[in-house]
Amino acid sequence: MAVDLLYNALIFLAAAVLIVPIFKWLGLGEVLGYLAAGVVIGPSMLALVPDTEGVLQFSQVGIVFLLFVIGLELKPARLKLMRKAVFGFGSLQVTITTLVLAIAAWWLGLAPTAALVVGFSLGLCSTPLVLHLLGERKELQTRHGRNAFALLLFQDMAAIPVLAIIPILGAGSLMADGMSPLLREFILGTGAFAGLIVSGRYLLRPLFRLAASTRSREVFAGTTLLVVIGAALLMDTAGLSMAMGAFIAGILLADSEYRHNIEADIEPFRGLLLGLFFMAVGMTAQLGLLAQQPHVILGLTLALLLAKGLSMVLAARLFGTGWKEASNLGVLLSQGGEFGFVVLTAAGSAALLDQGLVSLLVLVISLSMATTPVLLLIHVRWIRSLFEASKPKPVYDHPLDDSPQIILAGFGRFGQIMGRALQGLKIPYTVLDINADHVEFVRRYGNKVYFGDASRIDLLRAAGAGKARVLVVAVGDIEASMRIVEQAKRQFPHLRIFARARNRYHAHLLMRAGIHHIVRELLPASLEMTRDVLIELGIPREQAQHTIDTFRPHDEQALMRQLEVFGNEKKLIQTVQEAARELEALYEADEEVATTPPRHGNVPQERQDI
Structure with a gap:
């Protein structure tokens, strides 16, 4: 068998x-x-x-x-x-x-x-x-x-x-x-239905609480199978649908923390x-x-x-x-x-x-x-697609030149945070965004946003790029971002360009285009969370911050070295591996300094604990 x-x-x-x-x-x-x-x-x-x-x-x-x-x-x-x-x-x-x-x-x-x-x-x-x-x-x-x-x-x-x-x-x-x-x-089915609901309401959570207290994944999984199969068989015994019994059991657990x-x-x-x-x-x-x-x-x-x-x-x-x-x-x-x-x-x-x-x-x-x-x-x-309502293609807005100091290209999550800060400081800025639906949405909240492609010279000029001091490229799409950067550098060389980079590849493209003010969108948040995780593990706050402060310049140097071998995958891999080994050496050197007693005076208590 x-x-x-x-x-x-x-x-x-x-x-x-x-x-x-x-x-x-x-x-x-x-x-x-x-x-x-x-x-x-x-x-x-x-x-x-x-x-x-x-x-x-x-x-x-x-x-x-x-x-x-x-x-x-x-x-x-x-x-x-x-x-x-x-x-x-x-x-x-x-x-x-x-x-x-x-x-x-x-x-x-x-x-x-x-x-x-x-x-x-x-x-x-x-x-x-x-x-x-x-x-x-x-x-x-x-x-x-x-x-x-x-x-x-x-x-x-x-x-x-x-x-x-x-x-x-x-x-x-x-x-x-x-x-x-x-x-x-009918009576038998109604009784089984009511019995499942009542027993599920008062017994299921205590049962799973007991299973969770064992800290055994196998016991918890076994409890889940017991509930599903038990509810199905209860309804089947009453001549009803097994699937319906399992469905009701699922609904009763939908609000559960498990x-x-x-x-x-x-x-x-x-x-x-x-x-x-x-x-x-x-x-x-x-x-x-x-x-x-x-x-x-x-x-x-x-x-x-x-x-x-x-x-x-x-x-x-x-x-x-x-x-x-x-x-x-x-x-x-x-x-x-x-x-x-x-x-x-x-x-x-x-x-x-x-x-x-x-x-x-x-x-x-x-x-x-x-x-x-x-x-x-x-x-x-x-x-x-035949049932899709044909929408008229939206026409780009004609921005008004309000003599802004800053032009924001892209008003997604990244651009909105900067916009709120600038608005709070009463610094004039103009926003161009290519997503018509998004423009309509953010306008409802009182934001002054124009629908338009920031890579078009006529729209940038109408928005005041000839007088503005800064262009912030906050566009998430890499190709669109590079088109804006190239056009702005060619037509408005006086503009200081600050750009958002989605990843290292995007950062390299921007650097090759001559952009020096670059923020990789995930880097600050990732480093901040890394610091908080280290603190949670018991590492003193100062040392956790020092770890992040060590990582940031090392990563910038590695980024510059990788720019030199851009397009050569073999050398790029080699550079990444070398950078990883260098970072390990830096952290090991910090650890040796932290654990070596000084020649004069007492070792601070925090250093002794590490």
Whole structure:
């Protein structure tokens, strides 16, 4: 048994490592790579892993961990703010999509009850797929990302009562036994839900406090797994969704001081098990069935994508979103989902649907999931831009020559600090910034800023560069900074130029251009923090300051030596290594002086402690 498990693990890892990077390199994303890897090792091709259904059931633990992590990110106050999107947009979309697909299924010959079940199951979307795609593109916090999450959350909740009703509908026991079975399921589910919330509210924090007091990372990680799996199994025992149980547990811990540690411990499990889930979905795809009925299955897949996409756009527009967001949601949520597998399987077991139809629809859902990353890629590259509102190109301002002493090129974080100091001293200055949105923003706070490119001679002259004494180049972009410096030096040689350097390379470029007043933006703050860290370690304040005072001139000298070998990487590396050895020697010499007793008098107490 152990050998079989290790063999299966080896197969899954090898398939993921060999196939997923290829899809990432092609720009198709991880999800499609995992699905393809599952198809390759599944029964449709190499048949390297025999128990496909078992793998699929186990891999759904990945969805449990995913929902737990999402719950951790959702504080109860934030969830309360989302209630309109969850219940308003969610119920609207589920109703429209279910009716459209159910009517289509009834028109194709299914009984009304069976058509309704098929419509609902195909209307569900894939939570892990959609959230993974949004996470890959860093769009979870966009408006369409938040609405997609709200919809998926409602769908997961809506699937729970449907799964409870299906056995009753299939057995025909609703008429015979009345509402008692349904009422019993409702009471059991409500009890489990309430029990999880109450126990989580009063037990979770003390439990994690106890785990943290052991100062054992393994114990803390074990406690996290205990909570996730325990909450999932509690809800599963009550006939509810395991993922929903983990989601609630995550929400209860969202305000906890242990949230970040918990998230760090659970992240590796979530990533691996989600990859396993997508591979398991790929393994369940019966490509033999596709070979037998290609036109039927591909036609149904295309029809499902179109029907769900258009239904999603309609629901989004009725909910009040714009066309751009509605189109994003239509493409992103056009596939079937993993809960569709569960609902269809339950309907087949309850004799509501024929097993052949269940297998066919499961394949359609799998194919729709596989096409979503490709459709999203096409949408992002070629279609999304069509919905962008064309903004008129802003026209540069014409600065007024107020006889400033100083011209500031760039008014970001760096320039604003200098501007506040100059304003406090009532020293006149003029600001040019090339970012129109930023100019509009800082103007709201009463700053006198002109929109314009400081590398343009006409704008510099209009801003008073001919009379000003100082030009401060506070632009972060290296190329733009050098253009401004070169133009200013050529046209206004009387200006004293002070420049901000992003890094040593930028500093070298400025030095080669003849600029001597240079401030590397991170150097002062880094040295100040280094001094504070040394003091925190117990080093006396005077010695910590002396360490920084030793470093600064040494670093300036090293910068000058590296300027001499600019462009020669081999000599540059050699110079950097020599500078590091010299700095170590300087500090060692300081340490020897500090620890050598003087010939006359007593050693100061601070020096004796070092």
